[in-house]
Amino acid sequence: MIEFGHSSHVGLRREHNEDTYYADAELGLWLVADGMGGHEHGEVASALARDTVVREISEGAPLAQAVQRADEEIIHHSSKKAEALPMGTTIAAIRMRDSDYEICWVGDSRIYMWNGELKQLSQDHSYVQELIQQGAITHEQARTHPHRNVVTQALGVTDPASLRVETIRGTLAPGMQILLCSDGLTEEVDDKDIGAVLARQDLSAQECVDHLILAALDGGGSDNVTVILIRNR
DSSP states (O other): EEEEEEEEESSSOOOHHHHHHHEETTTTTTEEEEESSSTTTTHHHHHHHHHHHHHOOOOOOHHHHHHHHHHHHHHHHHHHHSSOOEEEOOOOOOEEETTEEEEEEEEEEEEEEESSOOOOOOOOBHHHHHHTTTTTSSHHHHOOOOTTBBSSSOTTTTTTTTTTOOOEEEEOOOTOEEEEHHHHHTTTHHHHHHHHHTTTSSOOOOHHHHHHHHHHHTTTTOOOOEEEEEEOO
């Protein structure tokens, strides 16, 4: 049985929530999109990504193709605007059929698996992640790096021919959990503390989500924060 919880919060330092999410067990689709691009542009980009992916999945498209289409849709929308300001968004999405899942992501919104311990499934498309892979900095140094919010791939910003929609498939066995979140969570709450919340058997999926949002706010709430948790009971 699939149980899920979801929530989004503007945070403590932003006027607008540029995060968008979608959670629908009937369609088997959950996603988080973290918009960027200044006043209102981020909100538009993340909403466009959500709406495009939902439409494409509803029409039978595979998840990676739906995400690719969202990139094209945002670029097309931007090209019709008079302002030269680009708009973009990250995305982290999961499509489930029974207990089989497919995940896709672009940018630095993350997807984690809990199976007795927390494991990050997604790999950030970010400048600091590239530095980590080169051995130039450690994971700990990445948390406070001045360019930690610079993404190297984003929908609406990356040309469709160059877009890398990462995909992983697997099975969500009983007792396993999948967490999708914007970087407003991971900026303020480290993996150890996220894992400690997901380990709690006494909390429902929604209560876990609420605890994580509160932890991000307690940590400073420097950004919009969005969390979705999916469990196979």
